Amino acid sequence: QSVLTQSPSASGTPGQWVTISCSGSNSNIGSHTVNWYQQPPGTAPKLLIHKNGQRPSGVPDRFSGSKSGTSASLAISGLQSEDEADYYCAAWDDNLNAYVFGTGTEVTVL
Amino acid sequence: QVQLQESGPGLLKPSETLSLTCVVSGSSFSSGFYWGWIRQPPGKGLEWVGSVNLLGNTYYNPSLKSRVTMSFDTSKNQFSLKLNSVTAADTAVYYCARPYTTSDKAKFDIWGQGTLVTVSS
Numbered sequence: 001q002s003v004l005t006q007s008p009s010a011s012g013t014p015g016q017w018v019t020i021s022c023s024g025s026n027s028n029i030g031s032h033t034v035n036w037y038q039q040p041p042g043t044a045p046k047l048l049i050h051k052n053g054q055r056p057s058g059v060p061d062r063f064s065g066s067k068s069g070t071s072a073s074l075a076i077s078g079l080q081s082e083d084e085a086d087y088y089c090a091a092w093d094d095n096l097n098a099y100v101f102g103t104g105t106e107v108t109v110l
Numbered sequence: 111q112v113q114l115q116e117s118g119p120g121l122l123k124p125s126e127t128l129s130l131t132c133v134v135s136g137s138s139f140s141s142g143f144y145w146g147w148i149r150q151p152p153g154k155g156l157e158w159v160g161s162v163n164l165l166g167n168t169y170y171n172p173s174l175k176s177r178v179t180m181s182f183d184t185s186k187n188q189f190s191l192k193l194n195s196v197t198a199a200d201t202a203v204y205y206c207a208r209p210y211t212t213s214d215k216a217k218f219d220i221w222g223q224g225t226l227v228t229v230s231s
Contacts (some may be wrong), residue, residue, distance in 0.1 A: 002155065035217050037156070045148075045156065046206055047219040056210070056219055088156055092216065098171050099158040099216035 003028060004089055011108040012079045020105045022072045028100060033080035034072040036065055037101075042087040048087070048099045049074060051101030076107070084109045112136040113204050114222035118221045122229045128193040132184075132206030132222060139164045143213040147180065147191045149202035150224075159191065159204075169197050169215055196229045203227075 021106045029093045036049035040074065047056055049065035052072065062083075064075045072091075076083055089102035118130035130147075137143070146161035160170035162180040170178050179192040193200060203226050207218035 039156075044221040044224055045218075046208065046221070047217065050217055050219075079121060089157075090158075090216075096172055099161070099167065099169075101156040101158065106157040 002103045003093060003096070003100050004091065005071075006087075006089060006102040006105045008103070009106045009108065010110055012076075013110045014079055014081065016079045018076045018079055018107060020074045020076075020089075020107070021085055022074075022102045022105045024070050024072075024091060026070060027095040028070075028091045028093040029067065029092055030070040034067050035063065036063075036072075036074045036087045037088045039084075039088065039091065040082075045088065060069050070077055083107060089095055111222050113155065114208065114220060116204060116206050116222045116225040117218070118225060118227065119203075120194070120226055120228060122196055122227065123231055124197055124214070124229060125195055126229075127195050128191070128200060128204075128227055128229075130191045130204055130206075130225065131188050132190070133188045134208075135187070137208065138190070139182055139187070143208050144169075144212075144215050145180075145182075145189050146207050146209065146211075146216055146218060148205045148207055148221075150197075150216065151202045152156070152226075158216060159193075159201075161209070198229050201227065202230045 037045040039045040052067040053065040144161040147159035201226040208220040210219040
């Protein structure tokens with residue numbers, strides 16, 4: 001049972017804006033930066049966003065992240081078919097002394 | 111270009127020890143990075159198993175800590191995961207991964223392709 005909670009699913013048509021939320025607590029999101037991973041079906045996860053809102057090299061600027069208090073969000077603007085994937089938030093948790101992943105959100109492009 | 115490749119037995123019986131290796135190419139363990147393992151049960155989410163560096167700094171998931179050991183074989187440029195007393199709940203795809211910078215314990219940006227381990231009698 002993850003300490004980071006995400007909505008199970010999100011969807012949109014091509015070109016739309018989709019947001020994914022990640023809810024945590026003071027011991028994780030409230031104290032540490034948030035990372036986001038993208039995992040298309042059958043593939044290994046890919047680091048999509050780190051330090052709340054920074055994109056590694058090669059990640060399109062359609063993806064953006066933010067954090068407020070004990071929650072974080074990932075936004076995808078101009079949704080594309082290749083964005084169909086599972087998305088996970090993650091952060092260090094001081095109480096568990098562990099890196100914790102969110103429950104995951106499945107994004108479907110209609 | 112850094113590449114990681116997991117290998118190990120795909121099928122284990124309950125109570126056996128899971129042993130996986132991750133061969134690293136394009137990077138040296140002396141570079142100061144942590145190296146980690148993450149697992150994903152079929153159809154479920156990601157779970158961090160642990161991270162370790164060559165200096166001996168070790169972080170294990172507390173839910174697995176009593177059963178996990180991670181180590182290096184620098185001569186073969188590989189690191190390994192051992193998980194003892196496995197049960198069906200340990201059935202998962204196991205990924206090895208390297209974090210983004212040497213300051214990170216677990217912000218993984220380089221991943222292996224993953225290897226499925228099934229525990230079944």
